[in-house]
Amino acid sequence: MPEIRSIREADWPQVHDLVVEVASAGETYTMEVPRTVEETREFWTGRQVVVAVDGESVLGSAKMGPNRQAQGAHVGTASFVVATAARGRGIGRALGEYAVEWHRANGFTGIQFNAVVSTNTGAIRLWEALGFETIGVVPDAFRLPDGKTGASYADLHVMYLGLADR
Amino acid sequence: MPEIRSIREADWPQVHDLVVEVASAGETYTMEVPRTVEETREFWTGRQVVVAVDGESVLGSAKMGPNRQAQGAHVGTASFVVATAARGRGIGRALGEYAVEWHRANGFTGIQFNAVVSTNTGAIRLWEALGFETIGVVPDAFRLPDGKTGASYADLHVMYLGLADR
Numbered sequence: 001m002p003e004i005r006s007i008r009e010a011d012w013p014q015v016h017d018l019v020v021e022v023a024s025a026g027e028t029y030t031m032e033v034p035r036t037v038e039e040t041r042e043f044w045t046g047r048q049v050v051v052a053v054d055g056e057s058v059l060g061s062a063k064m065g066p067n068r069q070a071q072g073a074h075v076g077t078a079s080f081v082v083a084t085a086a087r088g089r090g091i092g093r094a095l096g097e098y099a100v101e102w103h104r105a106n107g108f109t110g111i112q113f114n115a116v117v118s119t120n121t122g123a124i125r126l127w128e129a130l131g132f133e134t135i136g137v138v139p140d141a142f143r144l145p146d147g148k149t150g151a152s153y154a155d156l157h158v159m160y161l162g163l164a165d166r
Numbered sequence: 167m168p169e170i171r172s173i174r175e176a177d178w179p180q181v182h183d184l185v186v187e188v189a190s191a192g193e194t195y196t197m198e199v200p201r202t203v204e205e206t207r208e209f210w211t212g213r214q215v216v217v218a219v220d221g222e223s224v225l226g227s228a229k230m231g232p233n234r235q236a237q238g239a240h241v242g243t244a245s246f247v248v249a250t251a252a253r254g255r256g257i258g259r260a261l262g263e264y265a266v267e268w269h270r271a272n273g274f275t276g277i278q279f280n281a282v283v284s285t286n287t288g289a290i291r292l293w294e295a296l297g298f299e300t301i302g303v304v305p306d307a308f309r310l311p312d313g314k315t316g317a318s319y320a321d322l323h324v325m326y327l328g329l330a331d332r
Contacts, residue, residue, distance in 0.1 A: 026236075026237060029237070030237045030238030030239070031235050031237075032235060067307075068196035068281065068307075069197050069198060070196050070197050070198050071192060071195070071310075072196030072281065072322070073196070074307075074309060109306065110304075110305070110306070110307070112304055112307070115234065115238065135302045135303060136301045136302015136324045137301060138324070139276070139326070139328065140275065141240075141241045141276070141278070142237050143237045143238070144237075158302045158324055160305070
């Protein structure tokens with residue numbers, strides 16, 4: 001299992017490479033490919049940013065924090081990237097479990113994922129395994145990488161995990 | 167009916183007052199009260215910003231544009247403020263109809279509202295009248311202004327209107 005720790009200054013170039021890899025694939029995030037480490041920093045911010053490391057190697061990263069300001073700041077959100085070469089080693093799950101515990105420890109009452117691409121079935125299954133439910137589906141809200149027949153579209157799932165009874 | 171036109175430089179102080187009024191009520195937006203016109207400008211941005219005016223008086227405003235970047239930029243979103251003193255005059259409806267037409271004219275395939283407070287029944291009824299449907303409900307995601315018995319919470323509705331067949 002990888003170690004999960006807070007990001008350090010020296011990790012940013014590797015996190016940038018991860019984000020570029022994921023953004024270039026174009027399959028899971030609604031984002032432009034960041035051109036500089038600085039652009040990655042701007043995109044990859046939150047109250048907490050962690051990396052999953054194997055020695056000096058950054059295999060994945062997660063950012064987390066409030067999903068909305070002020071009246072909505074008690075519900076959190078998180079985003080995740082895992083290196084293609086490191087898939088299938090439980091890194092996404094370890095980062096996801098970390099994020100759930102972080103939100104719980106910081107008093108959030110729930111976690112909302114705003115836009116999980118319906119074709120990203122591995123992610124959906126993983127979040128379901130951690131207790132998340134799809135609470136809404138935005139039809140055709142994600143443009144998949146163009147195929148030979150032109151643009152095609154996938155749904156975006158809004159997923160939620162409650163952390164507190166009230 | 168008010169005139170709806172693109173915002174002009176001279177409108178910003180009045181739009182700031184509107185946003186402060188709505189944010190101070192604390193009932194419909196997840197936001198801090200902006201302290202300066204500059205903070206209002208940062209919050210109230212989009213590809214298009216319009217005001218509903220009666221002569222020199224700004225009675226309401228809307229901002230609209232893509233809900234997400236890149237792979238998600240074909241679905242739009244919009245936000246609305248109407249002066250308390252001007253409620254019940256059809257200003258919200260006029261701004262809403264403008265937003266729907268603007269999205270249609272600009273080739274968006276749908277409009278997503280990310281966070282409509284469940285207690286804002288006037289807004290929900292209005293958006294339903296324009297064809298929007300609630301496609302998801304985030305439980306207790308909005309902290310209502312504190313009452314005598316402490317904090318209470320309302321749900322946030324994700325609402326959607328499709329504009330294109332595919």
